[in-house]
Amino acid sequence: MLPPGSFSEYLALLNLRLDAAEKITLKLFSLVWSESFGARLAIREKTQHAQCAQCVKHKHILRHLRGDLKARRGQQKLYAEHLERQYRDRVVYWRARSCSRLKTPLPSNHVVVAMILDAIDHSKFKYPRSRVFASKELSTYIRPTMDVMGCLVHGHSCFLALSEPFLPKGSSFCADLVLHCLHRLARHGLDLRGVALHLQSDNTSKETKNNTLLRLSALLIALHRLKNIVLCQLESGHSHEDIDQWFSVITSVLQTHHEIHTPAQFVEVLNKWLRDPSTRVHETTERHAFLVESTRDWKTFLAAGCKSNHLVGVGGPGAPHVFAFDRRSDLGLEDEDVDSRFWQRLGATPHPSDVVLRTKQYMSDPDSSYSRPILYLPYAVAVELAQQGAVPEGQF
Numbered sequence: 001m002l003p004p005g006s007f008s009e010y011l012a013l014l015n016l017r018l019d020a021a022e023k024i025t026l027k028l029f030s031l032v033w034s035e036s037f038g039a040r041l042a043i044r045e046k047t048q049h050a051q052c053a054q055c056v057k058h059k060h061i062l063r064h065l066r067g068d069l070k071a072r073r074g075q076q077k078l079y080a081e082h083l084e085r086q087y088r089d090r091v092v093y094w095r096a097r098s099c100s101r102l103k104t105p106l107p108s109n110h111v112v113v114a115m116i117l118d119a120i121d122h123s124k125f126k127y128p129r130s131r132v133f134a135s136k137e138l139s140t141y142i143r144p145t146m147d148v149m150g151c152l153v154h155g156h157s158c159f160l161a162l163s164e165p166f167l168p169k170g171s172s173f174c175a176d177l178v179l180h181c182l183h184r185l186a187r188h189g190l191d192l193r194g195v196a197l198h199l200q201s202d203n204t205s206k207e208t209k210n211n212t213l214l215r216l217s218a219l220l221i222a223l224h225r226l227k228n229i230v231l232c233q234l235e236s237g238h239s240h241e242d243i244d245q246w247f248s249v250i251t252s253v254l255q256t257h258h259e260i261h262t263p264a265q266f267v268e269v270l271n272k273w274l275r276d277p278s279t280r281v282h283e284t285t286e287r288h289a290f291l292v293e294s295t296r297d298w299k300t301f302l303a304a305g306c307k308s309n310h311l312v313g314v315g316g317p318g319a320p321h322v323f324a325f326d327r328r329s330d331l332g333l334e335d336e337d338v339d340s341r342f343w344q345r346l347g348a349t350p351h352p353s354d355v356v357l358r359t360k361q362y363m364s365d366p367d368s369s370y371s372r373p374i375l376y377l378p379y380a381v382a383v384e385l386a387q388q389g390a391v392p393e394g395q396f
C-alpha cells in the first residue's frame with residue numbers, strides 16, 4: 001500500500017526525475033500501472049494517521065501553482081527532496097533491522113539489536129467482546145478499552161504488553177517495557193554487554209523521546225550493561241512501519257474471535273496465535289503476550305538518581321530525531337572534546353566510562369553531522385546509584 005496521493009501526484013514525482021524527451025503521459029502511466037502493478041500495489045486514498053506537516057504544505061502550495069509551470073517545478077523538486085529524505089531515514093531503520101536478524105558480529109565485535117516500540121489503536125481492545133453488543137439495546141454500552149503496546153526485537157522476539165486503562169502510561173511504562181525486553185533477551189543467552197541497541201519509536205514524548213528514557217539509556221551504558229544505544233525516530237507523519245503492519249494483522253486475528261470477555265482471555269487468544277510458527281517467522285526466540293498490572297516509577301527514580309540532569313529541546317518542532325549514547329572511551333574523546341559544563345558545577349571527576357550524548361536531526365544524516373558530545377551521565381554518578389541498591393517504587 002503506497003502512501004495517500006493521486007495518480008497525477010505520483011506521475012509528477014516520476015516525471016521530475018526524467019528528461020523532457022522521456023516524460024510520461026498519464027495515459028501511459030495508468031496503462032503500465034494496470035498491467036504490471038494494479039494487482040500488487042494500491043495507493044491509500046486517505047489515512048487515519050496525522051499527515052506530515054511538510055507534505056501538507058508542499059501539496060497545498062502545488063495546488064495553488066497550477067498556472068506557473070516554473071514555480072510548480074521548483075516546488076515539486078522540494079517536495080521530492082523531502083520524500084527522498086524520509087525514505088533514506090527508513091533505509092537506516094531497515095539496515096539496523098537486517099543487521100539484527102543476521103545476528104553476526106560487526107568488525108568492531110559487537111552485535112546490533114534493533115527494537116521497535118509502538119502502541120496499538122486501543123479501540124480494538126474493548127472488553128467484554130461479545131456478539132451481544134451488536135444488539136440495539138447494548139450498542140451504546142460503554143466498555144473499557146485495554147491499552148496495548150507492541151515491541152519487535154528483530155531476529156529475536158516479539159512482545160505484546162496489554163494493560164487496563166487505569167494503569168498510568170507514560171515514560172515509566174515504556175522504560176519498564178524496554179527493560180523487560182532486554183531482560184528476556186539476556187535470559188535467552190544473549191550477552192548484552194556486546195549489544196549496540198537501535199531503539200526505534202514514534203516521534204512522541206510518550207514513548208522514548210523523553211528524559212526518562214534518555215537517563216535510563218545513559219545508566220545502562222555507564223554500567224556496561226550494553227555497548228551503546230541509539231534512540232531513533234522517523235519524522236512525524238512518516239513513521240508508519242513494519243510494526244503497524246503487524247498490528248493490522250493482530251486486529252484481523254481478533255476479528256475472528258467474537259467472544260473474548262476478560263483481559264486474561266485477550267492474552268490467551270493472542271498467545272495462542274503467537275505460538276503458531278507462521279507468526280513472525282524471524283522472531284523465533286520468544287513470542288509472548290502478557291498483562292501488565294503495575295509498573296515501576298522510573299521517572300522519579302531516574303530523575304533523582306541522575307541528579308536531575310535534564311536535556312531541553314527533546315521534543316517539539318526542530319528537535320533531533322537521533323540520540324546516541326556511548327562511553328567516552330569508546331569514541332576516543334578527550335576532555336576538551338566533551339561539553340561537561342553541567343557536571344563540572346557538581347564536581348564530577350572525568351572517567352573513561354562517562355556517558356556522552358550526541359544528537360542529530362535526521363536518521364539518514366551522516367555521522368559527521370552529530371552535535372558536539374555532551375557529558376550526559378558521569379560514571380561516578382551511575383556507580384553511586386548502583387551501589388545504593390535503590391530500586392524504583394511500584395505504581396498501580
Ligand SMILES: [Zn+2]
Pocket residue numbers: 052053054055056082086237238
Ligand atoms: Zn512529509
